[in-house]
Structures are given as structure tokens and as C-alpha cells.
Amino acid sequence: MTFEQLRTFLWVARLGGVRRASEQMNLSQPAVSARLAALEDALKVRLFERSPRGVTLTRQGEMLKDYAEQMFFVHEEIRRRITHPSAIEGTFRVGASETIAQTWLPGFLERLSLEYPRLSVELSVDISVNLRESLLARKLDLALLMGPISDYSVVNIALPDVELSWFQAAGRGQVDFAATPVISYARNTRPYRELVEALFRRYGPGVRVYSSTSLSASIQMIAAGIGVGPYPSMLAGERLRAGQIEQFDPGWLPRPLSFTASYLSEPRNSLAERCADIALEAASQVR
Amino acid sequence: MTFEQLRTFLWVARLGGVRRASEQMNLSQPAVSARLAALEDALKVRLFERSPRGVTLTRQGEMLKDYAEQMFFVHEEIRRRITHPSAIEGTFRVGASETIAQTWLPGFLERLSLEYPRLSVELSVDISVNLRESLLARKLDLALLMGPISDYSVVNIALPDVELSWFQAAGRGQVDFAATPVISYARNTRPYRELVEALFRRYGPGVRVYSSTSLSASIQMIAAGIGVGPYPSMLAGERLRAGQIEQFDPGWLPRPLSFTASYLSEPRNSLAERCADIALEAASQVR
DNA sequence: AGAGGTTACGGGCAGCGTAAGGATC
DNA sequence: GATCCTTACGCTGCCCGTAACCTCT
Secondary structure, eight states: OOHHHHHHHHHHHHHTSHHHHHHHTTOOHHHHHHHHHHHHHHHTSOOEEEETTEEEEOHHHHHHHHHHHHHHHHHHHHHHHTSOGGGOOEEEEEEEOHHHHHTTHHHHHHHHHHHOTTEEEEEEEOOHHHHHHHHHTTSOSEEEESOOOOOTTEEEEEOOOBOEEEEEETTOOSOOTTTSOEEEOOTTSHHHHHHHHHHHHHHOTTOOEEEOSOHHHHHHHHHTTSOBEEEEHHHHHHHHHTTSEEEEOOSOOOOOBOOEEEEEOTTOOHHHHHHHHHHHHHHHHHO | OOHHHHHHHHHHHHHTSHHHHHHHTTOOHHHHHHHHHHHHHHHTSOOEEEETTEEEEOHHHHHHHHHHHHHHHHHHHHHHHTSOGGGOOEEEEEEEOHHHHHTTHHHHHHHHHHHOTTEEEEEEEOOHHHHHHHHHTTSOSEEEESOOOOOTTEEEEEOOOBOEEEEEETTOOSOOTTTSOEEEOOTTSHHHHHHHHHHHHHHOTTOOEEEOSOHHHHHHHHHTTSOBEEEEHHHHHHHHHTTSEEEEOOSOOOOOBOOEEEEEOTTOOHHHHHHHHHHHHHHHHHO
């Protein structure tokens, strides 16, 4: 009986299939089968009932699952309390929404590589809805998105809000929302819906809203005078100094964007836990 | 980090030396060194301070020891509750005093091999003092002896007392303890000392006592008329029926012999625990 | 035919024992 | 020199991935 056998057993038990576990663990499917067979042979006990559409735990498999989870609880404690961070290796999959990618994500990744010098990072920048989906599908280890994610298996660490301001092309003069398009976030995002709702309530159904999945494309459109829009104050710096855009005040602001660092709690994920902390530090440092 | 690395670490920590652990584990000494080095490399943490006369735990080593012990607690639970007995293999070292070897030990070994068909047994028959010493030196996994062993690390399971009766050669007539040697157990055993004390108290210092480390030699001497002696009633059967010896009653009897099945509790020894139970069953069955 | 799992087989690597090499008393 | 641990070095055996096979829908 080895750790790897038990870990494999747990993933197969959790995901209900050899194939699914093999994908989760970046392993060939026969390798997972072999590990299970080896474990069953080591204990001389049948752990799964095989059926054509997957596997289910036997009574003894259920019992073993409890014990195996206890083992990995202790295992994670060892990693947290004793293992030096430089011993942690493998790939850590981070998902971030673009706002974060454009602000403190570099600082976060720098801290990460400093604390975990042997850990490689796989970064995906996407809209929060997709990040949420990827996290729940275990395609990500940590998601930095507009949260929180309401799911019993997800832990959400609140990150500092991102304040928005209105921006327009420099020297554009008074803004008429009835005539000027508002350039906003991608559809299917919470700030987009909130912005559209606020605009309609204030200026009626005549308001035009452009949406863009790219934050930098948005600010370029604003700079080009195509429209105006709310934009994270802290991102405006360069173009503001270059005199391409300027801030204006229509008398109201969309709500600040609230972000979370979110990760699955299920496999007692101490690495993701610590990385969420690092993200919080990095995000707080910028302000 | 593997189970074997952790197990090796624990033994080195407990015994305070690589060499001692290697003996305990039936492993070459470099193999133990290599396992420790591999563990330290896996955690990227120094676990031992090496000194010329052994090793001592570092602060982090101390912490790991606690976690490792938790791991093996769970590990033992898995063995107890889930592992099929036929999966248990290796060598189980049993020590037994001769009285037991001559009575229910065969029954015990039969039950043992039935429940653990892949377990091989290493049997040592010796006097209880030596068995005690071997057990404490971890040279035995289970000792069936005149117990209990008063040591905080030893668990003693009481076994049924063995009743004694006086025997002499058939047709010898009235026994005069002043003239007839008493053939008894080996020196350095509790029943020997108790017998000598009782004889002196009753018949004065003139009584002669022969001691023998072999129970079957004793009964042969009795049958040959060399002397008389107390002897487990249940062992007398064959020679009694053959008319070689006969029981007699001098009006008193030595106290029954009290036995225990004893094992070390330290490494949460569930196998020894179960085997002690089997021993109790085997011993009780005979009566 | 396709989805899910097992069996067959060759190659790479981890871990063992033997033997030699420090270091400290 | 004795004791204790580490380094060096073949060798074996385990475990992985590829590929073929089995079995239900």
C-alpha cells in the first residue's frame, strides 16, 4: 500500500470512474487501473464494483475512503507545517480575470515564484463565468475573479475592491449619455449587467452599450473617442499621463468591482490556500 | 514522500540511530541512510542532526514524528478494519515458555496459520525471563510467558492458569520430602523460587531440589524414579495412562502457574493484539 | 461504433545490498 | 582502532505508457 495508490483510489472514488481520475491526475488510464488492482491485491479486498458505466465503492471501499481521507489530512498538515516551499513542485493552474491580470497579477506571480521556486504556473485569463466553470471542473487550482463563487466546495477569500472612474477621450467636453456609447465589460459578467441596468434607469432605453471582452481594447476605444466608459482608476495611469484620456464625473459611479481568490476546499488544498493568501498580500500591496 | 520513508524515519527517531533502525527493519544500513536522505530531500528539510554517536531529531524532525505517528495510527486502522488477513505477510516472532509449548501452542499456531495463511512464524521456546528480555529488545512480536511484564510499553493479556499436581513414579509409595529430590522448573523462574520457598518452609533446609530447563526431561526423571515433582495436570495424561507415573497428594500444592500473552504497545501493534486474542482462544479451548 | 475498463509488453528508473570512504572519540 | 554514518556502484524489480482486447449500450 503506497500513498500514490491511496491517492489514486480517492480520486477514482470521488470522480466515480477510472478514466475521469486518470485525466485528473495526468496519468494514462491503464496506470490508474493498475494502481487500483495493486491496492486491492495489497489489501486482498475488493474496493470497487465494476460496471459498464463506471465504478462504485463496495462497503469496504467506503470504509477505506474515510481512512484514506484521514491520511491525506495528515499528509497536507505535513506539507503545511514541515515541507519547505522549495520542495513543492508540479504545475499550479491559476485563472484570473483581465482586470487582475492588468493590475497586481504580475506582483502575485513574482511572490509565488519567490516562495515556490520549483512550482510552475499555468495562467489562464478569462471572464469570471468561465473561470468559475473551470474551477468547478477542476481545471484550475486557484481562480482570481469577480466572486464569490456560491458553492459548498469553494472557499472564497475576499480581495480588495477595485474602484472605477469614468473616462473619456481627452478634450471631448461634456458627455451626453443619450448620444455617446458606453464601452463596458463583456456580456455575461456581473458588472456589465449592473452597468446596463444603471444606465437604463438613469438615461432611459436610448443608451447604447458596447461590450468588449478585452479591457485594453476598451480603453483604446475610449481613447479613440468612440465612446466613454467606467474603468479601473488604477489602470488609467499611463494613458492619463500621456493625455490621451481624461476622467469626468457624471455624478454617479458603478459599484466598485469586488474580487475573490477562490479554490476548491475538497482535497484539503493547502497549497491553494496559501496561494490565495499570497494573492491577497499582492493585491493589498498595490493600493 | 512514501510510507516506507516515513516508517524508516520513525524507527530511526525512536531508536536514535540509523544502525539500530536498520537492524530492527531487517535492512542494510546504507538503505536506511538512503531512505532518510530521500525523505529529507523530498521535504527539503533537515530532520536529524548527525553526531558521531547517533542522530537526534531537529525541531522539524520532532514535528514530523508526531504527524508520522498519526499516519501510522490510521495505517494500522486500515489493517485492522479493511485488510483481509490473507494479505498480511512477513515474519511473526513468537516466544513461548515450555509449558505452553507442550500444551496449547500447537493449537494456537494452527489457528494462526488458518487466519493468516501468508504469515510465517518464527518460534522461540525459552524461559520467561529470557522471553521478557527478547520482547523488550524487540526481538519478539508476541511472548507467551509467565507474566505479566511490568513495563509501561507492554500490554499483557491474561491467559488461563495452569493447574499443577504432584507426580511420582508409579508404585513408589509414600513420599518423604526429606529424602526424595523434588524436580522442578529452571532456576530464575518464578515457580522455581516459590516452590523452593514453600518446600523449605514446610520441610526445612534439608530438602533437595533439582531444576531442569526442560519440562519433558523433568517428567522423564520423575517416571524414572529419580524424584517427584509438581507438573501441569493436563500434560500428564499420556504417561499417566501408560502407568509410568501416578498422582499423589502431600496435602498442599504450589500455586497454579499464571500466564500472559504480552506484546509491545508502542507501534500500535494490531497484529500482535489480534494474535494475543487468538492465543487466549486457543488456551481456553483446551481446558 | 463508442464509452469504459483490463490485459500484454517493452523500457526507464528507483531502491536494494556489497564494498569502500570519511569523521569523531 | 572502533563506532557510526555516507558515498559509490552494479543489479533487480516495479511502474509507466503504448497498443491491443473485452464488454456492455
